[in-house]
Amino acid sequence: GYTVLDYAGAGVMGDLTETAKKEGWDKSVPAALQKFSVYDGKWVAAPVNVHSVNWLWINKAVMDKIGGTQPKTFEDLIALLDKAKAAGVIPLALGGQNWQEATMFDSIVLSTGGPEFYKKAFNDLDDESLKSDTMKKSFDNLATIIKYVDPNFSGRDWNLATAMVIKGDALVQVMGDWAKGEFVAAKKTPDTDFLCYRFPGTDGSVVYNSDMFGMFNVPDDRKAAQVALATATLSKSFQSAFNVVKGSVPARTDVPDTDFDACGKKGIADLKAANEGGTLFGSLAQGYGAPPAIANAYKDVVSKFVHGQIKTSDEAVKQLVQAIDDAR
Known part of the structure; x- marks a missing residue:
């Protein structure tokens, strides 16, 4: 990048x-x-x-057990996570590292605001978009989804979170498609052992990075x-x-x-x-949305919000705008 x-x-x-x-x-x-x-x-x-980050990876056996169906909206996803929780399964497998949290937030922002908003905020670094109510709503949605992780998520490596889904200890992981490499290595087959869906509300767009x-x-x-x-x-x-x-x-x-x-x-x-269609967008978390100093500032703010050092969505938006301004 x-x-x-x-x-x-x-x-x-x-x-x-x-x-x-x-x-x-x-x-x-x-x-x-x-x-x-x-x-x-x-x-x-x-x-x-080309890797893309706006994916859900789901254990099919757990999905069948709880009677789940493909979530089409963010609200559908929360309802699905509730079903997993009620069945005693960890709903969301996440590693509490700043790049993993920010990678998930990329998808949440695209889902919350749509393609044009994602591009303006995270590729064009448009000030109005960064400080908007839509960005606040994105942080609200992050606060909602983060309640579904297990207490031991802090510091966990991404592949260990993937393993939780492969084993059926957790229902879903939001992660780039490198996660599929873990399913392949574990001899798992799509539609039989696991399901791959675009993050709800992001169909038609791809948030990418690339190894070069x-x-x-x-x-x-x-x-x-x-x-x-x-x-x-x-x-x-x-x-x-x-x-x-x-x-x-x-x-x-x-x-x-x-x-x-x-x-x-x-x-x-x-x-x-x-x-x-012009909906191929660089991932801010993965170094393709903006230069490294800005990406690092972004990951830092998102992680502080996830781990409770930033208490409210209003404060998160304020700190994000400030951090990106400083990094410029």
């Missing part, structure tokens, strides 16, 4: 443009990714994948190897084979979905639709 652009601005990145032209990257890689892999007209990074190999200036005797790595990374065969296992989707939109499971096929279709 913005880290690649920082290095490019410092003049230390190599130039993959010749390779990119030969391989047709500009036609197959979404414009939203090219914003970070191309600098000053030159390709400086090779995107490995940034390519630095290297001596001439290493350039051929660098080109070989970049070419292999963006080859259709690698993009398919790697992302099938990782849970993410290919960074190029012309890779067939043949080898992907149901969640992967949905992810690929969603990315294509969001790319064409």
Whole structure:
């Protein structure tokens, strides 16, 4: 994300443009990714994948047991979490680390305010949006959902939260699609063992990050190897084979979905639709919404709110605006 652009601005990145032209990257890689892999007209990074964060991961056996159905709205989600709680299951698996909390808040803001609001607040850093009633309502919704975590959530790693859902100790996790890699590793199958839904109210939009190999200036005797790595990374065969296992989707939109499971096929279709419809948004929590200083300020405020150091939604909005202003 913005880290690649920082290095490019410092003049230390190599130039993959010749390779990119030969391989047709500009036609197959979404414009939203090219914003970070191309600098000053030159390709400086090779995107490995596209991850998206606005997902729910649900244990199907627990869902069936409680008679749950796919939540279409935030209110539906809360009703579903209530059902899990009544059945004695941990409703929401979460790791209490600032990036996990902020990643979930990305989805809540998109769900609460809609695509245009998310873009204005978290990509354009529009002051009016950041200090709006909609942002306050987003913090209210965060306060509501956080009541459904177990008492031991603080400091838990994300994959341990995923394991809670895999084992059926918890019903749902709100997490990026790297969580699917854990289900795949545990030999679990979509629609049989687990369910993947977009966070309620975010269908049609994708909040993304991407893993990229940034390519630095290297001596001439290493350039051929660098080109070989970049070419292999963006080859259709690698993009398919790697992302099938990782849970993410290919960074190029012309890779067939043949080898992907149901969640992967949905992810690929969603990315294509969001790319064409202008609803592909950089995740603020994941370093694609704004530069690192702003992302860190955001994660800090969200985490303080989750852990009770910021007491009210009004105060959270005030501190978010102040923290982002300071970070600018």
